[in-house]
Each structure stands twice: as C-alpha cells, then as structure tokens.
Amino acid sequence: MQLGFWGVRGSIPAPGPATVRYGGNTACVSLRPAGGGLIVLDCGTGARNLGISLMEGAFGKGGGEASILLSHAHWDHIQGFPFFVPLYQPGNKFHIFGGAKSSSMLEGILEGQMAPQYFPVQTLKNMGATIDIVAIAEGEAFKVEGCQVRARTNPHGRAGALAFRIEEGAHSVVYASDAGYTGGGPAPEVVELYRGADVLIHDSTYTPEDKKRYADRGYSSVEDAVGAAIAAQVKRLVLFHYDQDYADGDVDALCARGRRLLDERGGKEIELTGATEGSTITV
Numbered sequence: 056m057q058l059g060f061w062g063v064r065g066s067i068p069a070p071g072p073a074t075v076r077y078g079g080n081t082a083c084v085s086l087r088p089a090g091g092g093l094i095v096l097d098c099g100t101g102a103r104n105l106g107i108s109l110m111e112g113a114f115g116k117g118g119g120e121a122s123i124l125l126s127h128a129h130w131d132h133i134q135g136f137p138f139f140v141p142l143y144q145p146g147n148k149f150h151i152f153g154g155a156k157s158s159s160m161l162e163g164i165l166e167g168q169m170a171p172q173y174f175p176v177q178t179l180k181n182m183g184a185t186i187d188i189v190a191i192a193e194g195e196a197f198k199v200e201g202c203q204v205r206a207r208t209n210p211h212g213r214a215g216a217l218a219f220r221i222e223e224g225a226h227s228v229v230y231a232s233d234a235g236y237t238g239g240g241p242a243p244e245v246v247e248l249y250r251g252a253d254v255l256i257h258d259s260t261y262t263p264e265d266k267k268r269y270a271d272r273g274y275s276s277v278e279d280a281v282g283a284a285i286a287a288q289v290k291r292l293v294l295f296h297y298d299q300d301y302a303d304g305d306v307d308a309l310c311a312r313g314r315r316l317l318d319e320r321g322g323k324e325i326e327l328t329g330a331t332e333g334s335t336i337t338v
C-alpha cells in the first residue's frame with residue numbers, strides 16, 4: 056500500500072511562509088492498495104491537488120474509479136470535495152462511505168455545502184461522475200477497493216469522528232483524525248481497531264498545554280497520540296492534523312516531543328513521523 060499526504064492541517068487551511076514545509080491544506084490522504092485502486096481518506100482542501108494529479112491518468116478520460124472514506128463532515132474534512140475535479144468528469148465512479156445515521160443524511164450534508172448560497176457551480180447531483188453514498192455500520196467489516204475496512208467512532212465535537220482501519224493482506228493502516236478522547240485514552244474497542252497497525256495516522260493537533268486550553272474543541276495532543284500508539288503497539292505513528300496556528304518550527308517541536316514521549320513511555324520501537332504535505336509512505 057502507498058499513502059500520499061495531500062493535506063495535514065486541522066480546522067482551516069493555513070497557507071503562507073510559516074507553514075511551507077509541513078503544508079497548509081486540510082485533511083486529505085490517499086491510499087493506493089498494492090492490488091490497485093484508490094482510497095481517499097477525507098476531502099479537506101488537500102483533495103484539490105490530489106484531484107489535479109489524478110486527471111493525468113484514467114480519471115482525466117472518465118475511466119477512473121475510487122472510494123472516499125469520510126471520518127466526519129466538519130469543514131476541514133469535506134471542503135475540498137466541490138474542488139475535486141475528477142468528480143466533474145463523466146464516466147468516473149466514486150463510492151463515498153461516511154458516518155451518518157443514514158445514507159441520505161450523509162448525501163444531504165455533502166449537498167448542503169454545495170447549495171447556491173455557498174457554492175457557485177454544480178450541485179452534488181449533476182457534478183458529472185457517478186457517485187454513490189453509503190452510511191457505515193460501525194464495527195462491521197466491509198470491502199473497499201479490495202481491502203477490508205472497519206470503523207469506530209471517537210469522541211469529537213457533538214457528532215464524533217470515525218477512525219478507519221484498512222487492511223490489505225498482512226498490511227494495515229489506521230486513520231484516526233479528530234480524536235478527543237475522554238477518560239485519558241481511546242476506548243477499548245478503539246485500541247482494538249488500532250492494534251498492531253503498520254501505520255497509525257493520528258490526530259496530533261496540540262501540545263499537551265494547548266490541549267488543556269482548548270479542551271472543548273475535541274482534539275488530541277501529541278501525548279494522546281503517543282499513548283494510543285503505545286496502547287495498541289503499532290509499528291509507526293504518523294502525527295497529523297496540526298493546529299492552524301502552528302508554524303513549521305512548532306510542528307518540529309511537536310514531533311521532537313512525540314519522539315521523547317515514545318522513548319520515555321515504552322514506545323522506543325515505534326517509528327514516528329510528522330505528516331508532511333506532498334510526502335508518501337509505503338507500507
């Protein structure tokens with residue numbers, strides 16, 4: 056499997072000279088299974104550049120097919136959707152999975168941000184590509200692009216956010232953006248979801264000090280990310296979804312702190328990476 060990071064920032068895009076190294080786009084990660092196909096994890100503003108790159112291949116000719124997994128529908132996870140150009144190419148096919156009470160509710164959420172008051176062009180129904188939308192049953196395994204996928208809800212805001220585990224053969228990737236654990240760490244069924252993953256992409260919005268200041272926002276600190284990685288004994292932790300006000304130097308410090316915490320708390324074997332826009336990881 057190959058992971059591509061197109062947007063690693065939380066809450067709102069943060070472009071500018073202070074964020075050029077880690078990037079300013081909001082959450083979007085691509086996962087290409089070794090057996091072919093494409094899974095897109097969230098559609099923050101990073102989805103725009105992913106879409107542009109896809110148009111060079113089959114998606115540019117209307118022969119592309121991909122699946123999109125949405126953790127939740129806060130702006131920083133869906134704002135790139137109307138700007139994801141392969142959706143406008145007739146012939147392309149997209150399967151969207153997300154955590155609403157029903158498929159029509161999820162469709163309504165995506166349609167809502169494309170209402171004429173917010174968006175000048177098409178509506179969801181006439182973008183061009185074929186789109187089907189499916190609400191996920193939590194905990195149950197389902198097949199996406201030849202991979203086995205399971206989801207669990209983490210506490211986040213008023214509606215929660217899904218974490219996804221994607222397995223292809225012996226390899227596994229977990230995507231856990233926006234995780235505001237209550238009670239010190241992930242719930243037992245969530246630790247189970249993360250268990251032994253080759254890569255855990257984890258919310259690491261804050262330093263522990265800033266998390267205390269902004270506790271009501273429902274995000275993890277780097278300390279929470281480290282705790283989850285150690286509890287689930289993952290092989291590699293990828294810090295993700297940095298606060299919009301953190302400059303590159305702040306994110307460097309966040310990563311150094313994560314490394315130190317891993318070493319101090321029994322996670323010496325766990326590799327740590329700070330997600331960087333434009334980078335790839337092969338699993």
Ligand SMILES: [Zn+2]
Binds near residue numbers: 129233
């Ligand atoms: Zn959120």
